[in-house]
Amino acid sequence: MAADGETAEHVPVMLERCVETLAPAAEDGGADGAVFVDATLGLGGHSEALLTRLPGIRLIGLDRDPQALERSRARLARFGDRFEAVHAVYDELPDVLDRLGVASIRGILFDLGVSSLQLDMRERGFAYAYDAPLDMRMDQTAPLTAREVVNTYPERELARILREYGEERFAQRVAAAIVAARAKDPLETTAPLAELVREAIPAATRRTGGHPAKRAFQALRIEVNAELAVLERAIPAAVDALEVGGRIAVLAYHSLEDRLVKRVLAAGAASTAPVGLPVAPPGTEPVLRLLTRGAEEPSEAEVAANPRAASAKFRAAQRVRRGSVATRLGGAGHARRRMRKG
Structure with a gap:
């Protein structure tokens, strides 16, 4: 995905940082077959790197754009049954996993915003x-x-x-x-x-x-595209789908997205125990450990090579305990889908 307005050859944003952040979730997962999700498949650049460098994983790619899915299926066909593309918006993740018989996942990537394909067409x-x-x-x-x-x-x-x-x-x-x-x-x-x-x-x-x-x-x-309403549901649902030890990585491209992601990850990384208690009651401990200090940005060299990376903000977290982030947010992650004209 990318920021608006420019044209450039498709280059996945912060590719190395995304892969190195998610890779330990596959390595800690034990047996082959760990399930990863690319929630914003696009042209498949991040998915290709994950499937190549993590040979034991299975990856499910979601995208709402049928044209992107067609191109990604062709690009990633060589990975056989290790890759499956699904036409879905990323807040539909729980339904997709249920339909595919996947109880939990080891890693998930969100690369938000408009894709290179959409900009260039x-x-x-x-x-x-x-x-x-x-x-x-x-x-x-x-x-x-x-x-x-x-x-x-x-x-x-x-x-x-x-x-x-x-x-x-x-x-x-x-x-x-x-x-x-x-x-x-x-x-x-x-x-x-x-x-x-x-x-x-x-x-x-x-x-x-x-x-x-x-x-x-x-x-x-x-x-x-109801992007913020969808994202508000999707990030808590993604965290709740992670196994303990699993990781979430998110690339956002404007402040509205980034603030929403920050709020969800911060809620998961905080204790819900009342202030002042000598011992935190069971169930109030953090369910996430933040893997980034604030929002990381691409290097100057990457921005020079790929101008679409300029506004990217990267955040990541690891699940450390069972428990629902959506519940901590007061159900905001499962808010009713906003009715739109149609």
């Missing part, structure tokens, strides 16, 4: 750098598109999405401009929308911080 409408239909669906069988969002959502809801998901300071101005423009003609493609956003943002602000439409396009993409 212009007709998917993820990038503001060229004109394309307003789509932005990671799964093109899903009903909601960016076109529907910008042309039918009320101004107040558009402003909320831009403010919360894009962290856009001028969300209200941009939303008002969208509503005014669509009253004349529906917005159909990315270039007019990007220009509209640019004009709605004050000139002084446009001089810094990259393309003015970057935040708006991020917000629309998150809304179309």
Whole structure:
């Protein structure tokens, strides 16, 4: 996966760090056949490295994008029955594991955001750098598109999405401009929308911080794919699926994702015992051990070689005890799927 807007040859982000972090879970797992999950399969770069360097593992790859699954199946066919690709969103992990008869896993990787495949296929409408239909669906069988969002959502809801998901300071101005423009003609493609956003943002602000439409396009993409709601369910479910000794590794590309991941891992790594007790009651001990100090970033050399890695934030943890992280979060990890138009 990657940040928005640039084009580059597909290169897996922080590949060595991901593999070295997850590898001990396979080595500590004992017998061959330890199950790993790539929750965001994409073009299969991380999965290929894990299957190559950890020859005893079996890997399940999830992706909501049928085109990505087709390419990854071809790329990883040489691994035979050690690899299985599944069309699923990553918050569906418990159902996938149940369907495959997998009771628990040794390792799981999340590489969040939009994939290289999705960015580079212009007709998917993820990038503001060229004109394309307003789509932005990671799964093109899903009903909601960016076109529907910008042309039918009320101004107040558009402003909320831009403010919360894009962290856009001028969300209200941009939303008002969208509503005014669509009253004349529906917005159909990315270039007019990007220009509209640019004009709605004050000139002084446009001089810094990259393309003015970057935040708006991020917000629309998150809304179309319900990315944060899905992630909020998926990370606790992934931790709860890990065996003791198993590991989770996550690459996030913007602050909203990273804060959510941090909150879940921190909850798992903390004691739930009341402060001041001389001995922690059974069941209140941490269930995770953090493997990173804060969020790690790619090296300058990697960013120079692969600009899409620039905004990556890497966090990882190891399961040290049985117990539910979702329960510690008050059930947030199992929140009801938000209803969307469709």
